[in-house]
Amino acid sequence: MRRPPGARVPYARPAALAAALMLISWQVAVDGPLLGLDREARQAVRELRHGISSTLLNHLGQALSDLGGSVPAVPVLLGGGALAAWRAHRADTHRWWLPLPAAALTAAVIPLLVVPAKAWFARPGPFGLPLAPDQWGWYPSGHTATATIAYGAAALLVGRTVGARARRHLHLGAALLSLGVGLGLVWSDYHWLLDVVASWCVGGLLLPTLARALPASRRGAGPDRATGPG
Structure with a gap:
């Protein structure tokens, strides 16, 4: 049976990631x-940063990088789970409490994915200094993974309780935050480019899995009626 023109291949995106x-x-x-790409990207960014010589841009890169820390990303994720549960409870949604354990489990999964990989690869950072005994390594980027997964999961959880337009805005906002954190890390010379790209791939694989694992929102008394304000 031939696939209609323009039809999506279900597993093409996760397979590519x-x-x-x-x-x-x-x-x-x-x-x-392939790591030559990292060195070329770093050199290009350093030349651009030196050519522009903008304190504002440097502070912006630092600020964006900080958004990938456990604080504020994990509290945003847990807060998103709580907000989603509250909205679902108000809408009398079946299993309204589910966003709470989903957010907590997602928060716990992030270090379980990142820390062992950092320890195993033990990649030095952009400055090339050898790792200290208490350092895990730079690959993949923990800040990028934390931002991508935490903000993305929060957007998914809250997005299930709102209308289509607001949901698109939430997803776009989470994607822009993830992009900004990754670019801020590269701009600030905190990470190699491929460290960041790898973490985007991890997030791109995990978030659709979370979305599929969450059951469709339904009202408690009417299993065939979808919930969520317009």
Whole structure:
């Protein structure tokens, strides 16, 4: 049976993300030629930063980088879960409490994904200094993974309780935050570009899995009626 023109291939995006993540990880593990892209990107950013010489941009890069820390990203995720549960409870949604454990579990998963990978790859940072005994390494970017997953999951959870337009705005806002954190890290020379790209791939694989795991919102008394304000 032929697929209609323009129809989506269900697993094309996750397959592409997984392939990109495996390729980057392999190159980091063997110090392969793809890492030349990191060095070129770093040199280009340093030249641009030096050419512009903008204190405002440097402060902005720092501020964006900080948004990928556990604070504020994890509190935003937990707050998003609480807000989603409250809105679902007000709408008399079946299993209204589900966003609370979903947010907590997602918050717990982030370090479980990132920390072992950092320790295993033990990649030095952009300055090339050897890792100290108490350092995990730079690959993948923990701040980028935290921002992508935490803000993305919060948007998914709250987005289930609002209308389509507000949901699109939430998803777009989460994507822009993730993009901003990654670019801020590269601009500030805190991470290699591929560290950031790998974490975007991780988030792009995890968030759709979370979205599929969440059951469709339904009112408690009427299983066939979708919930959520207009």
